[in-house]
Amino acid sequence: MQPASAKARESLKAAMARLADGDRSALEEIYRKTSAKLFGICLRILKDEKEAEDALQDVYITLWRRADRYDPSRASPISWLATFARNRAVDRLRVGKVRAGSVPEDEAAPVADKAPLAEDMMIDAERSARVHTCLEKLDEKPRDAIRTAFFEGRTYAQIAEAGGVPLGTMKSWVRRGLQKLKTCLERGE
Amino acid sequence: MSDDIPPEDMMAAEYALGLLEGEELLAARSREASDAAFAQEVAFWQDRLAPLLDQIDPQTPRAEVWERISAELESTGDSAEIVSLTARLRRWKIAAGSAAAAAVAAVALLVLSPAQQAIAPVPQEPVEAPLAASIPIGDTQLRLAVTYLPERQELLVSASGLTADGVHDHELWLVPQSEDTPLLSLGVIEPGVERRVTLDAAVASEFADGSALLLTREPLGGKPEGVDAGPVVAEGRMQVI
Numbered sequence: 126m127q128p129a130s131a132k133a134r135e136s137l138k139a140a141m142a143r144l145a146d147g148d149r150s151a152l153e154e155i156y157r158k159t160s161a162k163l164f165g166i167c168l169r170i171l172k173d174e175k176e177a178e179d180a181l182q183d184v185y186i187t188l189w190r191r192a193d194r195y196d197p198s199r200a201s202p203i204s205w206l207a208t209f210a211r212n213r214a215v216d217r218l219r220v221g222k223v224r225a226g227s228v229p230e231d232e233a234a235p236v237a238d239k240a241p242l243a244e245d246m247m248i249d250a251e252r253s254a255r256v257h258t259c260l261e262k263l264d265e266k267p268r269d270a271i272r273t274a275f276f277e278g279r280t281y282a283q284i285a286e287a288g289g290v291p292l293g294t295m296k297s298w299v300r301r302g303l304q305k306l307k308t309c310l311e312r313g314e
Numbered sequence: 315m316s317d318d319i320p321p322e323d324m325m326a327a328e329y330a331l332g333l334l335e336g337e338e339l340l341a342a343r344s345r346e347a348s349d350a351a352f353a354q355e356v357a358f359w360q361d362r363l364a365p366l367l368d369q370i371d372p373q374t375p376r377a378e379v380w381e382r383i384s385a386e387l388e389s390t391g392d393s394a395e396i397v398s399l400t401a402r403l404r405r406w407k408i409a410a411g412s413a414a415a416a417a418v419a420a421v422a423l424l425v426l427s428p429a430q431q432a433i434a435p436v437p438q439e440p441v442e443a444p445l446a447a448s449i450p451i452g453d454t455q456l457r458l459a460v461t462y463l464p465e466r467q468e469l470l471v472s473a474s475g476l477t478a479d480g481v482h483d484h485e486l487w488l489v490p491q492s493e494d495t496p497l498l499s500l501g502v503i504e505p506g507v508e509r510r511v512t513l514d515a516a517v518a519s520e521f522a523d524g525s526a527l528l529l530t531r532e533p534l535g536g537k538p539e540g541v542d543a544g545p546v547v548a549e550g551r552m553q554v555i
Binding site for chain 2: 149152153156160161162164165166168169177178181182185186189199200204205207208211212215219247248249250252253255256257271274275276278279280281282284299300303304306307310
C-alpha cells in the first residue's frame with residue numbers, strides 16, 4: 126500500500142466532478158482507481174464473493190445514477206466512496222439478502238483474481254492515527270463491540286448474542302464507549 | 315445498567331456504525347433526512363471512522379464485474395446526455411426548490427420516449443446549456459415546467475396536474491430578445507400532458523438565459539389571428555441548468 130498522493134486524490138476528485146456532469150469515461154476511471162479497495166470492503170462485510178460482487182456493482186451503478194450525492198467540500202472522495210461501499214454492503218445484510226456471518230472470518234478466504242492490486246488509496250493517515258489512538262483508550266468490551274459492528278456490520282442484537290450478554294447491557298457498554306470515543310475524536314480536531 | 319449515567323443520545327453514532335435495526339433504524343433514517351444537526355453528526359462519525367477502512371486489504375474484483383456494470387448502463391439506456399441533464403436539473407432543483415420537479419418529470423418522458431433510440435451519440439461540446447423555467451400557475455401549487463434543449467432545438471412542456479376548464483386554453487409565449495420582434499408562440503398548453511415540441515430555428519435562436527415566458531388566457535384553440543393576445547396569467551424566466 127502507498128499513501129494516496131495529493132495528486133492521486135486530486136485526480137480522483139476531478140473524475141468525480143466529471144461523473145456529476147454525466148461523463149461515462151469518468152466512471153471507468155473511478156472504477157479502475159477504487160474498485161479493489163471497495164471490493165475488499167464489501168467482501169469483508171458480506172464474506173461471500175458473489176454477494177460482494179453484487180454489492181460492488183450496485184455501488185458503482187448507484188454512484189453513476191446519483192453522482193450529485195458526493196459533496197466535494199465535505200469529504201475526500203476515497204473516504205466518501207469507502208463509506209458508501211461499506212454502508213451499501215451493510216444495507217444488504219440488513220435486508221436479509223445475506224445471512225450475516227454464515228462463514229467464520231478466517232474461512233472466508235478471498236477467491237478473487239490474484240491480479241496485481243490496483244493502486245490503493247489510503248483514506249487519511251492523520252485521522253487514521255487519531256481514530257486508532259482513541260479506540261485504544263476504550264475498555265476492551267466496548268472497543269471490541271464497536272470494532273465488530275464496524276468491520277462485520279453486526280447489529281446490537283447480534284453482538285449481544287455473540288458476547289452472551291443481555292441486549293441492554295451491550296447497549297450501555299457501547300453507548301458509553303461511543304461517548305468516550307466522541308470526546309477523544311473531537312479533541313483531535 | 316447499574317450505572318446511573320443518563321443515556322446519552324448516541325443515535326447518530328449507532329446509526330453510522332450500523333448497530334440499529336427495525337424501528338430504531340427507521341427512526342434514525344428519518345431523522346437523518348429531516349434533522350440537519352443529526353445528519354451532520356452522522357457525517358462526523360462516518361468521516362472519523364472511515365480511516366479504519368484502510369485496514370481492510372484491497373481485493374481485485376474479477377474483470378466480469380466491470381463488464382456487468384457497463385452492460386447494465388448500456389441496457390438501461392443511461393446515455394451520458396440524459397444523466398447529465400438529470401444531474402443539472404437536480405442541481406437546479408436544489409437551488410430553485412422543488413419547483414423543478416415537473417421539469418425532471420419532463421426529462422423522464424424524454425428518456426422513455428422511443429424517439430430517444432434514434433438519437434446519435436452526444437456531441438462532445440453542447441452548443442449551449444439547457445434552459446428551464448418553472449412557472450407558478452395563479453395561486454395554486456401547480457407549476458408549468460418548461461425545459462429547452464438547445465442541441466436539439468426542442469422544448470419540453472410539462473403541464474401535468476393542470477386541468478382544462480372547457481372554456482379557455484392557455485398559450486405559452488417567448489418574449490424575444492430583440493425588442494422589435496413580436497411575442498413568439500410556443501403553442502397552446504395541453505393540460506395534464508407532457509409535450510415535446512421541435513422549434514423552428516428562428517424561434518430557437520431567441521432562447522437565452524433569462525428569457526421571459528408568458529402564459530396568456532385565450533379562447534379554446536389559442537389566440538385567433540389578428541387579435542391581441544389575452545391577459546397574461548403567469549410568467550417565468552428560462553435559466554441555465
